[in-house]
Amino acid sequence: MRKDYQKYLSEKERILKGGREKYHKQNEEQGKLFVRERLEMLFDPNSIVEDGLFANNLDPSLPADGSVTGIGEINGRTVCFLAADSTVKAGSWGPKSVEKNIRIQEKAAELKVPIVYLIDSAGGRITEQLNVFPGKRQGGKIFYNQVQLSGVIPQVTILFGPSPAGSAYVPAFSDLVIMVDGNSSAYLGSPRMVEMAIGEKTTMDEMGGARMHCSVSGLGDVLVDSEEEAIDACKRYLGYMPQSWKDGLPLEKVVAPVSGRDVKEIVPLNENTPFDMYELIDQVIDEGSWFEYKKLFAPELITGFARLNGEVKGIIANQSKVKGGTLFVDSPDKAARFVMICNAYNIPLLYLSDVPGYMIGSKVEQSGIIRHGAKMISALSESTVPIISLVVRKCYGAGLYAMAGPAFGSDVVLALPSAQIAIMGPQAAVNAVYYNKIQELPEDERAAFIDEKRKEYLKDVNLFKVASELIIDDIVGFDDIRTEVIRRFKFYKTKSVMKYEKRNAIHPV
Amino acid sequence: MIEIPSPMGGSVWKTEVQVGEAVAVGKVLIILESMKMEIPIEATEAGTVKEIKVAEGDFVQEGDTVITIET
Known part of the structure; x- marks a missing residue:
């Protein structure tokens, strides 16, 4: 040689x-x-x-x-x-x-x-x-x-x-x-x-x-x-990512969701009872298409990539089984990064909300719950991809903002018949508004008064009233989520949003 | 022995076990009420309930030990 x-x-x-x-x-x-x-x-x-x-x-x-x-x-x-x-x-x-x-x-x-x-x-x-x-x-x-x-x-x-x-x-x-x-x-x-x-x-x-x-x-x-x-x-x-931000997303063949319980059986009637959001997600996405992002971190919020009819989507969902689905200081970090990945690579977002709001109390305030919470809202507000927001159950306070409520550039806000949208839950609201009045009443009259006001409050936040006021765009049947969402994502593909010209936003950190 | 911490701030709504009771992984020990939600606190290891450190109605902070289990 x-x-x-x-x-x-x-x-x-x-x-x-x-x-x-x-x-x-x-x-x-x-x-x-x-x-x-x-x-x-x-x-x-x-x-x-x-x-x-x-x-x-x-x-x-x-x-x-x-x-x-x-x-x-x-x-x-x-x-x-x-x-x-x-x-x-x-x-x-x-x-x-x-x-x-x-x-x-x-x-x-x-x-x-x-x-x-x-x-x-x-x-x-x-x-x-x-x-x-x-x-x-x-x-x-x-x-x-x-x-x-x-x-x-x-x-x-x-x-x-x-x-x-x-x-x-x-x-x-x-x-x-x-x-x-x-x-x-x-x-x-x-x-x-x-x-x-x-x-x-x-x-x-x-x-x-x-x-x-x-x-x-x-x-x-x-x-x-x-x-x-x-x-x-x-x-x-x-397999969920494009080659670069300008390229198209990889397609896969259409697969039906895994067989499981109907969504109307998965979502409990009592809004205080936790349920497993993964079970609902499974009924919406193509079987075997789930790739979870940060599964072990801030598990009160679920983020992951999935396919609907073979097309890549990003899913953000509240998990009431963990900490009641309440948003803590880590949950917005997780959501904000996930939203940024999806928006960067043109992956449409599906929000599934069942959230009592951001956590309150001295511990989380000292940890900066407000500025942390703002990250999730900021990332959402800067997004230009198609966004569908589905209110599964409760959606209270700034939780509605964080979960792509009507004011945050979502293409549509849908609600299941089980949905309830309000600034806070009925009990807390009555106590907040009528605190002084309740204190003035003799103790044996308080329960009846609170109950009466609670009923009035519930009438005010009734889903059909919310729909009548056009706060949500449509109510969707429990069994129709997948069909509805797939059809809407198809129509929103041509979405084009102009944002103000600038050097950079001053992001909350 | 392991200490079971509260996952978040809230008040103790129900105690689901008694001292001396054998518990398996996943057994609900205590249910908190917080943010108007029921928050079950489960056993992370199997064993016997050694001490219940809270009473119904108590406020617990995130991280406070609510129960100890002899494993």
């Missing part, structure tokens, strides 16, 4: 193997796959082209400089990738890997295709800090690019391992973050560093584990048990 060719083949073979054997073993022990196996699972067979394979090849300890970047196909669609190799210096970012990462982001931007970040990295290589951390085309540029790309092309992060300090911001700037339970973590300072700097003793799981981030901090969106599931979730998510 020619010598030059032989040299090429042996170098390539060496680099494709990644780091030293003991690090491969370590990976295996932790249930982690080698970066190239991950890419093989994520992408269609033999569809990948790679850039910078020979980066830093003169240093035998740094195959590909610890970062694999390139372009491939996922279910026949072009997708860019950036993947850390944890067998090479713990997947840390050196000068060449940072440059590779920046280049593939720029490529994704030019091609207008999604990008997937497969993170399993110790962060910036501290030994080379002046070449990876502060400069114009170094670590910070990766995050700058992520922000520029946000809303232009879908960006998904899969965290397979640690993502400390610098690289911890990759998930924060992504649309969707998938984390593997037990292996993924993200934190600014390691437990050891935390103990040294501030004296706190903590563990990785408690401070930066996957489950914590998916249920408490909200950094993670999808928690999975294995790398295989993580890759599957990424593929499924991209």
